[in-house]
Amino acid sequence: MSLADGLELLNLIGRQVEVHLVNETSVTGRVYTVDPETHNFILQDSSSTTFLPYSNITKYTVLSEHVTNHVTKVTLADLREIDEKYFPSTVRHISKENCEKLKVRLVEHLQKHRVPVELRGEEEVVVAGVVRCRPPYDRNSCFSTNDIVLGRIQNILATFDVS
Numbered sequence: 001m002s003l004a005d006g007l008e009l010l011n012l013i014g015r016q017v018e019v020h021l022v023n024e025t026s027v028t029g030r031v032y033t034v035d036p037e038t039h040n041f042i043l044q045d046s047s048s049t050t051f052l053p054y055s056n057i058t059k060y061t062v063l064s065e066h067v068t069n070h071v072t073k074v075t076l077a078d079l080r081e082i083d084e085k086y087f088p089s090t091v092r093h094i095s096k097e098n099c100e101k102l103k104v105r106l107v108e109h110l111q112k113h114r115v116p117v118e119l120r121g122e123e124e125v126v127v128a129g130v131v132r133c134r135p136p137y138d139r140n141s142c143f144s145t146n147d148i149v150l151g152r153i154q155n156i157l158a159t160f161d162v163s
Contacts, residue, residue, distance in 0.1 A: 009036050009039060010036055012062065013032070015062055016028070016029070016030050016064035017029070017060050020058045020059045022056050027050055029050060030045070032044045032049065039054035039145060054145065099135045099136075102135065102137045103119075103137065106133065110125075115127055115153070115156065127153050130145075131143070131144040131149055137157075138157060138160070139158055142157065
């Protein structure tokens, strides 16, 4: 499967789609938003808002070319629920000082393994040009659309002590 490029994904906003998942189920709803970089979807139906990480998506099918702007407003409670469900709580409890120390140690660890690293912003570390790592800088806080490189970087990070 090849998901579309970012611009094509952005054109899905407001359309009715069926998203097929790796567990052989599917979710139907109107595209509330999609991240053109990570390809994560947020769908809405009449009663719920659903976050679908790219890693769980095998393909999508547009059910209606009709674009509607009638979507339910996502509430702060919805966003908190998505955050709690899909992102580690440790991200919210790491101090800025510890975050900086971890970032420095991570860069050193990756450089020791001869992996190219660049810093982007205050927290993000870009590895091998395609993998983005964010606090708490463990194997589960890395994201990429290149699954092969992501897997290799996660294997290296398995030996990285974040404590």
